[in-house]
Amino acid sequence: MKVIAVIGCGRISTKHFPALQVNENVRIKYACDIIIEKAEKAKEKYSKIENVISDYNIALNDSEVDAVYVLTPNFKHYTITMAALKAGKHVFCEKPITVNYELSLEMAKEAEKQNKMLCIGVVNRFNKAIETLRDMVKDGKFGNIYHVYCSFRSCRCIPGLGGAFTNKAESGGGVLIDWGVHFFDLVYYVLGGFKIKNITSNAYSEMAKDMKSYVYKKGTMWAEDTSDIENGVNDVDDFISGYIRTDKGSISFNGAWAQNIEDNEMFIDFLGDKGGARLSYGGNFTFFDGATITSSASDISFEPVTEFKIPDMFLQENNGFIDSITTGEKARNHIEYVLESAKLLDGLYKSSELDKEISF
Ligand SMILES: NC(=O)c1ccc[n+]([C@@H]2O[C@H](COP(=O)([O-])OP(=O)(O)OC[C@H]3O[C@@H](n4cnc5c(N)ncnc54)[C@H](O)[C@@H]3O)[C@@H](O)[C@H]2O)c1
Secondary structure, three states: OEEEEEEOOOOOHHHHHHHHHOOOOEEEEEEEOOOHHHHHHHHHHOOOEEEEEOOHHHHHOOOOOOEEEEOOOOHHHHHHHHHHHHOOOEEEEOOOOOOOHHHHHHHHHHHHHHOOOEEEOOHHHHOHHHHHHHHHHHOOOOOOEEEEEEEEEOOOOOOOOOOHHHOHHHHOOOHHHHHHHHHHHHHHHHOOOOOEEEEEEEEEOOOOOOHHHOOOOOOOOOOHHHOOOOOOOOOOOOEEEEEEEEOOEEEEEEEEOOOOOOOOEEEEEEEEOOOEEEEEOOOOEEEEOOOOEEEOOOOOOOOOOOOOOOOHHHHHHHHHHHHHHHHOOOOOOEHHHOHHHHHHHHHHHHHHHHOOOEEO
């Protein structure tokens, strides 16, 4: 039996609590939020939660707690994760690792020093379709993958304008660090890793320069409860475009939290000389090799059926973490395997700031 504390009871906790609730090897000793009502609300819904607290140190000082979940805004990932590791706890930390590569590296080193697991919430690695795609790449079905194109573009849906998501000091960046992190992590994982040679990018913060006059499509401003257009800050990228050369081929991409194009375009194209595939983000893919078209099974399954209906990949991600702290075997989302894509995000921001290509 593993004893868990969950720190941060906001939106993403609604994916982790149900998975922990149905795992027979888990006790949820604490739900913690600085807004205690949020932790109390979680307790009402998930019967396994034993206590609600607003100070995470109570959980860190409890010798019974084996592991903590860090589900807070990005800039708090570093402080809370470091404190938890030093207190001898395993940690599951949501993506992005933190606001930059340098601090991410420190977190990885601390986990190693304390001999504790530190897993990152790159949940798409647990999508069954991704595993199939990865196997097809390994089996040579694509031949030489010479280029990958990523599109993570949506129309006028900047999250929580003026709040933690759009304040660089708190988030580390905008659409690149929030959505791009998943896309580049997937490319890295599916290709079986790569070494970055050089990168170039341009990031823009154009669509909500005047926060008060920004118009979003009804129902599309998620994280609206964190928005603060009166006194808040918006200094992050709402559009970014770039090009990356690696030892395995090149990657080009466009990402938009907001754009004056209505369609959402969320996909990754893997272009090989024998075959290619378009992966719909969060779902399945279609593979084409000139003669045959193969579609992967959809991962939008909710099995095993639980009363809470969460996507299977979140269930697998949580079960994988509990297994890894039980067996001592690193899960596929261990920080060691996620660092290279954090380095990439950092480099892309740097290239845009300096307005030039960055070499590694
Ligand atoms: N894996 C995914 O697909 C995915 C999806 C959404 C969000 N996320 C990540 O999850 C994290 C949280 O995002 P969210 O959308 O749930 O945000 P949110 O604002 O809804 O929730 C964050 C919660 O943390 C609480 N909090 C802040 N500081 C705290 C502290 N010191 N102690 C305890 N609680 C504290 C806040 O009060 C809030 O309730 C972000 O890093 C985000 O990038 C990941």
